[in-house]
Amino acid sequence: MSTDNKPSTKEEEYFKREDAERLRKLHADEQRRMVASEREALRKQHAGRCSQCGALMVPEQAGGLHLLHCPACGGAFLDKRAWDFLHAHAEPHTVMGSVLNWFRSANKP
Ligand SMILES: [Zn+2]
Structure with missing residues (x-):
């Protein structure tokens, strides 16, 4: 006060x-x-698990890329190094084409 x-x-x-x-x-x-x-x-x-279904993913090589493939739902995951490689590659269509061809064969029933 x-x-x-x-x-x-x-x-x-x-x-x-x-x-x-x-x-x-x-x-x-x-x-x-x-x-x-x-x-x-x-x-x-x-x-190492699929973001869509939670199954354990399997490492695979496709078009020079290392990726994780989900055997349960057919999805895939690219880590940052693979993603950067895909974007930096001189001929991304060739790499992408190889990856897509791999997916077609890997996901056939
Ligand atoms: Zn999955």
């Missing part, structure tokens, strides 16, 4: 802000850690 409290009030406000900032950083760190652990748990659970 008196003016004697002003300096200590300013000090208290400063320390409250410092504490709040420290807690905010701790909370943000915890959120990042949880997201990373959840992401890792999902990766372990889904790695």
Whole structure:
């Protein structure tokens, strides 16, 4: 109430802000850690499995590309390296044609 409290009030406000900032950083760190652990748990659970049906995928080679083929639904997955190769290849139609031919033969009943 008196003016004697002003300096200590300013000090208290400063320390409250410092504490709040420290807690905010701790909370943000915890959120990042949880997201990373959840992401890792999902990766372990889904790695190598088909995004459409969940079956375990089989590695295959087609048109110079390494891909994962789903024997259950006939789908496929290209990792980033294969995708980049496909886009960077001098004759993408040749690579794509080989992949499509492989799919036609691999997915025949
Ligand atoms: Zn599948």
